[in-house]
Amino acid sequence: MHHKLTVLVQVDLDxxxxxxxxxxCLTEVNHRALSPLVRRARTLVPGIAVVVDATAALHVEASAVDMMRWSTEHEDAVPDTPPVEFVLPEELPAHDVVTRLAAWTGPRRHAERTGPAAQAALARRRAPARSRLAG
Structure with a gap:
């Protein structure tokens, strides 16, 4: 399964x-991509407040959050910079791709229709296309 991490950086005008x-997805493997962004945000201005908001994430691993907290606590930050705040959902979301796909009904397929006309239309679609060069 692909665990892609997307981060949007919002800086207040002040x-x-x-x-x-x-x-x-915020996982144990890809949390390393977030650490430099947090570090860079903390060095923009002395005293800047940095918030990591993962409430919109599809998948969050608890171990990744623990590693992020540990790394922000143990890095050398700009003096007088407050600690990084983490905003997380009450329950960390996990992947539920199978249930989402199973719940999706989508448009009805032509094969589900019954009757001779629907069967003939389906057979015509499956027939190989004729070449214009073959007389």
């Missing part, structure tokens, strides 16, 4: 707040 909105 330059006192930065919000990193995380969407996609």
């Amino acid at each position: 330059g006192r707040h930065v919000r990193l909105v995380v969407t996609g």
